[in-house]
Amino acid sequence: MGETRYPLGLEKYVRFGYEDYRYGCLCTFPFNYHDHKLSYGTIESLALLGAALCMSVNGGLLEVEYAGRNEYVIPDCIPMWVRDEIRRIMCDYPEKYDEGEYDIDHLSDTTSDSEYKELRIKRLNDILVWAKQEIKEIENEEDE
Numbered sequence: 001m002g003e004t005r006y007p008l009g010l011e012k013y014v015r016f017g018y019e020d021y022r023y024g025c026l027c028t029f030p031f032n033y034h035d036h037k038l039s040y041g042t043i044e045s046l047a048l049l050g051a052a053l054c055m056s057v058n059g060g061l062l063e064v065e066y067a068g069r070n071e072y073v074i075p076d077c078i079p080m081w082v083r084d085e086i087r088r089i090m091c092d093y094p095e096k097y098d099e100g101e102y103d104i105d106h107l108s109d110t111t112s113d114s115e116y117k118e119l120r121i122k123r124l125n126d127i128l129v130w131a132k133q134e135i136k137e138i139e140n141e142e143d144e
Contacts, residue, residue: 005071006049008056014072016045022098023048023074040090047086048074088134093127102126 004027005013016023023045038046052074055061064076075083075095084094096102102123107116 006052008053008072012056012070012072014049014052014056014061014074014077016048016074017076040092044086044090044092045074048078048083051078051082051086093130097123097127097130 005015007013016026023041026042026045026049029042029046052061052072055078056072060079061072062077062079064071064073067073067077080095087094102119104116104119104123107119111119
C-alpha cells in the first residue's frame, strides 16, 4: 500500500500508509475485479479515499507529521470519528483495538509466545465486551 498517490486538486495528494495492510489495495481498481466482488478491505479503502476527497474540498483533513509536503496519508489524515463510523457501518470493531496495547502486529522480538497469546485473548475479550454493548444498543433502537 501507499505506492499510488491520488491527486487532490493541483498541488495536494493523498496516499495510504505504507504499513497499513488492513486496507485493500486500490491501485488496480476496478480492473482486477473480474468476479465483481469487493472485499471488506477494498470497501473500507474506497470509503476512506472518498472521505479524504470530500474533506480536501470541504476542510477537515488532518496534517500528519511524517507526511511529505502537500501530502495526506490515509488513515491518519481522516478524523478518528469518521474512521470509526466507517467501521461501525461495516459491523467492524473500532480502530482502537488495532493500536496501542492491542497492536499485535508490532510487538518486540522479545515477546514470548505466552505473552502474545495473553495479548490476543485480552484483545478479543475486550472486542467481545464492545460487541455485546453494540448488540444491546441495536436491539434497543426504536424502529423508524
